[in-house]
Amino acid sequence: MAATETPIRPAGAAPKQRLAVLRNGWRGLTSMRTALILLFLLAVAALPGALLPQRSLNASLVDKYFADYPAIAPVLDSIGFFDVFAAPWFAAIYLLLMISLVGCVLPRTVEHARALRAAPVVTPRNLARLPHHASATLDVGIDEAAAAVRERLSGWRSAEADEPGGTRTFSAEKGYLREAGNLVFHLSLIGLLIGFAAGKLFGYEGQVIVLSGGGQFCNTGILGYDTFRAGLRVDGTDLQPFCIQVDDFTGDYLPNGQAASFTTDIGYQSTEDLDAGRADQWTPYTLSVNNPLRIDGIRIYLQGHGYAPRFTVTYPDGQQRTGEIQWKPVDLTTFLSEGATKFERPGVTDEQQRRTSQLAVTGLFAPTTSGGPVVTSIFPELRDPEVAIDVMRGDLGLDDGRGQSIFEIDRSKVDSGELVRVARANLVPGQSVALDDGTTVRFDSVQQWVSLQVSYDPGQNYVLVFAIALLLGLGLSLSIRRRRFWARLTPLTGDDGTERTVVEIGGLARTDRAGYGEEFDRMGAELVPESASTEAKDG
Amino acid sequence: MPTDLAIFSDRLYMATVGVYVLAMILYGIAYSADRSAKAVLVGAAGAEQESPQEQAPTGGRSARFGRMGVALVILGALLHLGSIVARGIAAWRWPLGNMYEFISFICLMAVVGWLVALRRVPAARNLGLFVLTPVVILLFLGGTVLYVSTGPVVPPLQSYWMVIHVTTISASSGLLLVPGVASLLFLVRRRVDARPDRGPSLLDRLPSAEVLDRLAYRVTIVAFPIFTFGLIAGALWAEAAWGRFWGWDPKETVAFISWVIYAAYLHARATAGWRASGAAWVNVAGFASMIFNLFFVNMVIAGLHSYAGLG
Numbered sequence: 083m084a085a086t087e088t089p090i091r092p093a094g095a096a097p098k099q100r101l102a103v104l105r106n107g108w109r110g111l112t113s114m115r116t117a118l119i120l121l122f123l124l125a126v127a128a129l130p131g132a133l134l135p136q137r138s139l140n141a142s143l144v145d146k147y148f149a150d151y152p153a154i155a156p157v158l159d160s161i162g163f164f165d166v167f168a169a170p171w172f173a174a175i176y177l178l179l180m181i182s183l184v185g186c187v188l189p190r191t192v193e194h195a196r197a198l199r200a201a202p203v204v205t206p207r208n209l210a211r212l213p214h215h216a217s218a219t220l221d222v223g224i225d226e227a228a229a230a231v232r233e234r235l236s237g238w239r240s241a242e243a244d245e246p247g248g249t250r251t252f253s254a255e256k257g258y259l260r261e262a263g264n265l266v267f268h269l270s271l272i273g274l275l276i277g278f279a280a281g282k283l284f285g286y287e288g289q290v291i292v293l294s295g296g297g298q299f300c301n302t303g304i305l306g307y308d309t310f311r312a313g314l315r316v317d318g319t320d321l322q323p324f325c326i327q328v329d330d331f332t333g334d335y336l337p338n339g340q341a342a343s344f345t346t347d348i349g350y351q352s353t354e355d356l357d358a359g360r361a362d363q364w365t366p367y368t369l370s371v372n373n374p375l376r377i378d379g380i381r382i383y384l385q386g387h388g389y390a391p392r393f394t395v396t397y398p399d400g401q402q403r404t405g406e407i408q409w410k411p412v413d414l415t416t417f418l419s420e421g422a423t424k425f426e427r428p429g430v431t432d433e434q435q436r437r438t439s440q441l442a443v444t445g446l447f448a449p450t451t452s453g454g455p456v457v458t459s460i461f462p463e464l465r466d467p468e469v470a471i472d473v474m475r476g477d478l479g480l481d482d483g484r485g486q487s488i489f490e491i492d493r494s495k496v497d498s499g500e501l502v503r504v505a506r507a508n509l510v511p512g513q514s515v516a517l518d519d520g521t522t523v524r525f526d527s528v529q530q531w532v533s534l535q536v537s538y539d540p541g542q543n544y545v546l547v548f549a550i551a552l553l554l555g556l557g558l559s560l561s562i563r564r565r566r567f568w569a570r571l572t573p574l575t576g577d578d579g580t581e582r583t584v585v586e587i588g589g590l591a592r593t594d595r596a597g598y599g600e601e602f603d604r605m606g607a608e609l610v611p612e613s614a615s616t617e618a619k620d621g
Numbered sequence: 622m623p624t625d626l627a628i629f630s631d632r633l634y635m636a637t638v639g640v641y642v643l644a645m646i647l648y649g650i651a652y653s654a655d656r657s658a659k660a661v662l663v664g665a666a667g668a669e670q671e672s673p674q675e676q677a678p679t680g681g682r683s684a685r686f687g688r689m690g691v692a693l694v695i696l697g698a699l700l701h702l703g704s705i706v707a708r709g710i711a712a713w714r715w716p717l718g719n720m721y722e723f724i725s726f727i728c729l730m731a732v733v734g735w736l737v738a739l740r741r742v743p744a745a746r747n748l749g750l751f752v753l754t755p756v757v758i759l760l761f762l763g764g765t766v767l768y769v770s771t772g773p774v775v776p777p778l779q780s781y782w783m784v785i786h787v788t789t790i791s792a793s794s795g796l797l798l799v800p801g802v803a804s805l806l807f808l809v810r811r812r813v814d815a816r817p818d819r820g821p822s823l824l825d826r827l828p829s830a831e832v833l834d835r836l837a838y839r840v841t842i843v844a845f846p847i848f849t850f851g852l853i854a855g856a857l858w859a860e861a862a863w864g865r866f867w868g869w870d871p872k873e874t875v876a877f878i879s880w881v882i883y884a885a886y887l888h889a890r891a892t893a894g895w896r897a898s899g900a901a902w903v904n905v906a907g908f909a910s911m912i913f914n915l916f917f918v919n920m921v922i923a924g925l926h927s928y929a930g931l932g
């Protein structure tokens with residue numbers, strides 16, 4: 083165990099007290115022990131990120147946590163436990179770790195570069211003191227013995243020297259790639275973090291729902307998205323332009339309702355297409371769950387799907403309005419969905435009248451209805467659709483200046499009596515329901531929608547490159563052993579004048595105890611057969 | 622609708638557990654009959670003083686039962702492999718699609734890791750009982766509570782990334798079971814060694830602290846790069862499937878924690894004052910975090926990784 087390396091820097095006399103404090107602080111920060119503690123802290127600090135709901139992943143779970151634990155949730159929130167990976171203390175830990183790493187690894191890189199040029203360490207005087215040791219007296223001359231050693235040491239970095247009395251020594255070292263791997267590994271970590279950070283700063287991610295059957299989306303600005311998460315350096319003004327048209331969505335299901343596959347046929351126009359004015363040409367592509375579209379560094383994913391029932395309202399004066407908007411699946415196994423399709427009566431300009439004539443068709447949609455009086459869905463595929471709707475009339479509250487969910491009506495308007503139910507019915511496609519004023523609401527058909535995610539992360543290719551370098555470095559540093567080998571050949575002349583040579587060999591593993599012993603034994607078996615091999619401990 | 626092959630796979634699974642239990646019994650006999658323990662005690666003043674060349678005892682009842690135990694473990698591993706392959710063919714997909722299947726594979730890898738490690742470090746033979754115990758418990762849980770019959774997997778899992786990512790992650794998890802057990806027993810062994818006057822006990826027959834430590838280290842340095850590869854493969858898959866390569870999903874977060882803990886283990890082994898018990902504690906914590914990820918995160922915390930077939 084004596085040979086594991088811990089970076090040690092010579093202590094110099096500090097000219098000034100303050101400098102000494104700084105130097106000690108730096109030395110402390112870049113010591114292995116500090117690295118170890120920081121690694122621990124990092125592991126512990128990440129833990130609440132796994133155990134508690136996180137805003138970045140699921141804000142509604144955080145809200146639920148607040149409702150369930152009103153006493154402790156605000157405390158946890160104030161210390162950032164619901165946004166662990168954006169918390170300053172989390173950043174402080176990994177930044178300190180990175181600084182420590184740089185401070186540790188850069189001097190080691192310099193040291194290693196120097197070691198690569200230096201000759202192996204000279205042969206110690208007493209080889210018997212080394213962890214691995216063997217010796218024997220051979221009936222060969224010193225030149226022959228030296229040739230054997232030389233041959234055995236091919237592939238090692240080695241040096242020979244003469245000592246007084248005709249003695250030859252060899253010193254050799256092998257496994258430099260271990261340290262190189264270790265350095266590559268640690269430096270890659272830094273590269274990886276920088277790539278990750280760059281992606282967070284300059285990247286963005288947006289979700290948008292597009293109706294299948296020809297719905298289109300163009301990446302022109304943040305407003306086109308339903309939700310958008312911009313990196314700190316993204317203001318949304320110059321997004322890479324492209325357009326998508328969703329032609330068709332297909333979901334295949336097993337008899338038990340489990341999804342078997344999802345695909346959606348789309349067409350796209352890249353920036354180049356748009357610049358060239360090819361506005362009516364769409365390049366076809368099939369998006370599926372593990373298969374995003376990659377254009378111009380942007381990725382487009384199929385993230386979800388659902389149904390959009392289509393309703394037509396026919397007013398007493400014969401005017402018609404058609405509404406088709408996505409409803410939200412509330413049960414992901416049967417795709418029972420809910421939503422609210424909203425209508426304004428055409429041609430009404432009087433503000434007061436407008437506010438009493440708005441309509442909303444709300445309720446439940448079943449892609450495959452159970453057929454009972456209460457509509458439920460028994461299968462996620464569109465086989466036998468039915469809706470159970472309430473038609474609401476009055477003031478939808480669209481002008482209140484508050485954003486409202488496209489899936490719901492404003493409940494407060496119902497409570498205040500400004501929005502009242504004027505009909506309730508279960509409809510299959512083609513059926514309609516009549517309101518008291520002669521208006522009819524018809525359930526026409528059902529369209530599918532898909533939710534697409536658009537992602538841009540300029541850092542991710544760098545992250546991948548560094549991750550691969552990291553893995554290679556790790557492999558090298560863990561599989562290669564750095565070890566030293568020495569031999570001392572002393573000539574003897576026997577009483578009968580024959581030449582003999584005392585061969586002494588010694589070995590030292592400079593890295594962990596992962597067994598230099600076997601290799602040394604093999605070398606010993608070749609160089610000093612029938613020797614008295616000793617192995618104090620596997621250095 | 623289980624096919625004949627699926628039923629055959631289940632039978633093989635049961636046979637595997639049976640053979641492992643038998644091997645445990647043989648290991649138990651070998652362990653309690655081990656007389657070489659006294660020899661170990663002589664050098665018990667400090668773990669570092671012992672010769673790493675110490676071999677498993679070669680003669681006597683203990684050795685005989687020990688060898689039979691190893692033979693049975695090999696037989697068990699073959700049946701185990703057969704069960705997994707048969708299941709894969711029955712479902713006609715890679716047989717790592719739900720928790721029952723992960724656990725089965727993890728246990729197979731733990732057993733294989735143990736058999737290979739035993740060849741390299743024969744003196745660790747008495748550890749067999751302690752490696753098989755968690756394996757049998759896991760297999761039992763897998764085969765009862767977590768069992769699901771064969772079936773296809775949901776669309777997100779139908780990707781070659783599943784083969785690469787899930788296989789490497791489960792393989793490394795299985796391998797890491799061996800160091801987890803070895804480090805835990807290392808800590809026990811150090812306790813025992815610290816009090817040589819305490820009189821003989823069964824614990825004296827544990828492999829020496831040095832052997833346990835070496836075993837833990839050697840298996841960890843094989844498993845850790847595989848785990849790292851599995852994480853990278855997971856990130857590549859996530860990039861294709863979920864729209865980002867890393868998003869701090871609970872499973873990702875705990876995998877990150879495990880990775881950092883194992884990195885800390887390797888550092889601890891190179892840090893003065895941490896080499897012995899400190900490093901062993903870290904290794905035990907590492908394996909605990911893997912188990913936590915397997916059970917708690919799959920079963921309690923909802924995340925994107927909710928494919929465990931428990932829903």
Ligand code: HEM
Binds near residue numbers: 179593888
């Ligand atoms: C994000 C932080 C870090 C991670 C994840 C990390 C990870 C690792 C891993 C996995 C190894 C094993 C490879 C090997 O044994 O050669 C290792 C080794 C090593 N690390 Fe780090 N490291 C980090 C930071 C640091 C820092 C800050 C230092 C300096 C104080 C450091 C110094 C070393 C040294 C000297 C080794 C070689 C140990 C040996 O000789 O076996 N590391 N590191």
